[in-house]
Amino acid sequence: MTTTEGHVDSTHVGRAAHPLDPISAAEVDAVREALVAAGRIGETTRFASVQLHEPHKREVLEFKEGDAVDRRALVVLLDLAAGDVHEAVVNATAAEVESFHRIPTETHPYGQPAVIMEEFERIDVAVKSDARWQKAVAERGFLDHDKLIILPLAPGYFGFENEKGKRIMRAFTLFREKQTDSPWANPLEGLIAYVDLTAAKVVELFDYGVVPLPSEHGNFREGDWGPSRTDLKPLEIVQPEGPSFRVDGRLVEWQNWKFRVGFDQREGLVLHQLSFRDGDRERPIMYRGSLSEMVVPYADPNPMRFWINYFDIGEYGLGKLTTSLQNGCDCLGEIHYFDAVLADDNGAPYTAKNVVCLHEEDYGVLWKHSELYDDMHDETRRSRRLVISFWTAIGNYDYGFFWYLYQDGTIEYEAKLTGIVFANAQLEGTENPYATQIAPGLVAPFHQHLFNVRLDMTVDGVANTVEESEVVRLPRSDENPFGNAFTVKSTAITSEADAGRMADPLISRTWKVVNPESTNRLGQPASYKLVPHASPVLLAADGASVRDRAAFATKHLWVTQYDPAERYAAGEYPNQHAGGSGIPAFQAADRNLVQEDVVLWHTFGTTHVPRTEDWPIMPVEYAGFTLKPVNFFERNPTLDLPKPTLKNHCAHGATCTCDHDHN
Template sequence: MIISTSNHPLEPLTAEEITAAVHILRAEKDLDEFCRFASVNLLEPSKELVLRWSPGDSFEREAFCIVFNYKKNQTFEAIVSLSGNKVKSWTHVPGMQPGILLEEFEACQRIVKEHPEMQEAFRKRGITDFARIMVDPWSAGNFGIEEEIGVRLVRAICYYKTSDYDNGYARPLSGLYAIFDLNRLQVMKIVDKGPVPLPPLDGNYTPDKVGPLRTDLKPLEIVQPEGPSFTTNGHEISWQKWKIRFGFTSREGLVLHTVSYWDKDVYRPILYRASLSEMVVPYGDPTNPVNRNNAFDAGEYGIGALANSLELGCDCLGEIRYFNANLVDGEGNAVVIKNAVCLHEEDFGILWKHTDWRTGQVEVRRSRRLVLSSISTVGNYEYGFFWYFYQDGTIQFEVKLTGILHTQALEPGERVPYGNLIAPQLVAAHHQHFFNVRMDMMIDGVDNSIYEVNTSSMPPGPDNPYENGFIPVSTQLKTETEAIRDMDIRSSRYWKIVNPAKKNPVGDPVGYKLFPGENAFPFASDNSSLIKRAGFLKHHLWCTPYNPKEKYASGDYPNQHAGGAGLSSWVQQDRSLDNTDVVVWYTMGHHHVTRPEDWPVMPTAYIGFSLKPVGFFDRSPALDVPPSKPKHGSSCHSDHGPSCGSKK
């Protein structure tokens, strides 16, 4: 039996606990060499246990494991008690495929490059150095193709690197790809529509290849001589008035737990759990093979499994605290991703300011925010996932998108309507990135309600003589189907989550509002494979009553699933959302019409949303932020005269 050193029921599994879980499973279930470990993560205790738990209370440590037998093409779920040193449950999940493993990626690339027919196709394109072939295994999806049903597959799309360190995406081998059987580790089918000339430019982006670098960029140092303002205890963070617990899973990556804010001499809860539920990247190219590019990057690949090891000075600046992520590989070995999570503070400009022009009195406060982040590389793209916490009680989630576009080669002079030329003979298809974030709300307690707020113009009349009046109107969304909603900029629509049992001094229920940012709609039809498998893309807001089994908007096993699972099916129960334990699901989309400036590496694009207090506090919670220390004889607080930054 492993002795857990965890000081909280939600602490992620240690590498030792993962190793123990694998050992227990192997011993009790007599697992053979055909079994792969798709994931081993903490089985989170019940919400009731976590909320009533106090330091010193005992709790059981359990691991939730997904095991795949590739010889039998069978998926199993297991619950392993680390405290009791036993397997508590072992369940066959018929017809389901877990996400693609890194070992499968590597095997696919190696075997495809070695295949005689593929090598002959490479030679037809003038390529003889097969070591410089780059193979990207893309998920197969589910398009009802008879020969693919029940077979664990990927599509192998190939590129050519003119040297070991060149940008392989500059020279795609368009017209050539393979269907690869991951269970048998063999090429199932090769499609070769004939050679397309390789694009002429290298597309390199390393410092030694891009030409002279700028020489006028002076050092910018982030210095906190007294150290950061936050403290940590395991995976619990205390910063300003925030208390935040976080975890990390192979599928979701960074997960928030039990987020609360100190107010009125108590930590008031806001969120119980929040995470990336799913992300989907559909492409607008209708030609084979890109027309099957509908990557479910969380459910098919695993955002956590693909997390980067972050580097000080490159990914993060300032006084940094890093956290490792403990995962498992297909063989059952514990894998430690060093520095997978970054925690730091950063200045965020002016928090609030006012100058009394009559007296000359100036009051200004600098805003500081806490940043909790991780970055994952999924094939050609990088995604940064950032949670921000502000001194005024705001929570913000932001995704930063960068990396390299998915490319195809064209004949000289050729153009296509579904993508733009980003370099000579090189096209990048227009595409979209959708992210669904699941938020288990807990506004001052478990029982909450949802309201939609729309602003409308007042009608002309005696009460609105100059026809300038407008009124925000709140409407409760009482059931799941009522809460299937979309953004509307004409009415400045937002949604608020309130606790009807807790009132603020003006008599309104305390709450937080979900304030949308950039968004989009998918362009695929309802009959498309994409929408059948990811129905949650059709709307921006979904709400459900809490169910611990409903975690992922695309369902538990989206890989090669035919569709109909997940959020869009759950809400058909039309359960009540009135004064209950509410989960909010928000879908946001980045619409990417490609451009030459996105090549060879795309400058970062940003998409996100905010949760802002609305009547949660009695007044601005940022009033007690102290003035900054004077610099160069100036002051950020004065009874007369200059503003911050001026000299007396």
């Protein structure tokens, strides 16, 4: 149903400076109070999510500084006792509930909100209270339950009748002798519990047999594997005159770039209204960029692990699990931090401090030429980039997500993967074709990390067309007698039904977002091209459950027409969803994509075959993509950069030039 209800006094809610500013603590309070006043909050009601309900792009682009704007929140409510789920849109400015409706999670294709923090506690109590579990751990010699950690994990969807429409999690058990031990090195292999979260009880417990704990610890604190090396000299990043960027609230300006920093409890870091100043023009490039979904499917068909395919954004929430950053560890140099206001399970606001880091980095040589015909005259300019990043800790894995802006108009996105590989105990001497042995009695299954970024593009405006470009080898002919010729072929992607595309590095395939109405002085249309870092897409077999649920991960690129309701590549509720939501549903409309407001959905990632070097903690693995201007500028936009100055960059009196990357 749609109503306006639950008015409360909202005089304490201040007006936001901009319609895309992240939700404030006062607004979260107003949202909760409005729902309480409307009688929508019971004793067992919990707030699964509270997100800024962003206005339509058209309204935001028409916004002028000083305009009044009503701020709204999208709220998902979960009743712990009944399992009911409701969505509400609440006007935080007026403190009133504008709409309220039930989500039918009990009927096909099902789906559930993300796990909330209280449920981690409920599942711990449910498992440890189960007599079957108590008997199983006792048989393994574990009597002190305080040393056992219950690890709850989203179950996926496999059509099991006793799970359809119910809120389910699966639970492993880990052992930790003391607080400082890494529990990930000591799984109780063979034991898994299926838990009904609404009933707060174990509905099934499977015991596939006892496997001894691995014989070696998996700790990684300083000194755990011997004394620290002593030959590292200090490395300092200094900017004695301060950084070159300017920050006004959530608005950032750096060099010719301008953008707004957002943060969402589901997506984490969001960039809004990214533009580049070109002479006296402010040229829009991307309206909104965010990580829309990710999936981590595992390759081991063992009954303990066949179901593992985490959708970390929709099942847990990157923003809710964000970590506070520390200067000197996570970021170096002159740092500006952004906080995030989030809502807890009871709808109360809290501030996560220093979750987004903004800083500059030297990035080597930007361009250089030593002129042979001018007494070796040398011109060099160094590259500098602006970094906007955040980190999130999801169980064993830690992910960092980084936007890089370069002075030549290039945009780069990078995911950094580290933390601890999810390992399982195995009898020594056993061969496992789906895993790597990483320590005595311990193996790590093969798996993938596949990310999908939603890129809401506005290249010089909202009327854009996406073209697929690739190089074409030409055969020898009268026109190509020596066989050296190749050319470039560009094909417009005209409709959504044909807009699922695969990367191909062998023909240098890229995708250009073109504005045919904006041309440079040579008559070439302005564009930005997406350069994929090609890697395998989803490797699960046709017919596998995860392919239905993560259809976005079966192609490198999808293109859709803008719709503010289409936000996530796997749909609103991927947790326990039967599939078909998100990209497949968006594509079904088969809307026109020629000179339209287009959104790119880019899937990238890494296929992880673990190594012994990944244990006990994994060095960072990288994945990402690049957006580059193509005929967007009249010429190299960095010709106005000054020559670098040399000041104290070379130690011990050595002769130094500005080309050295260590400067």
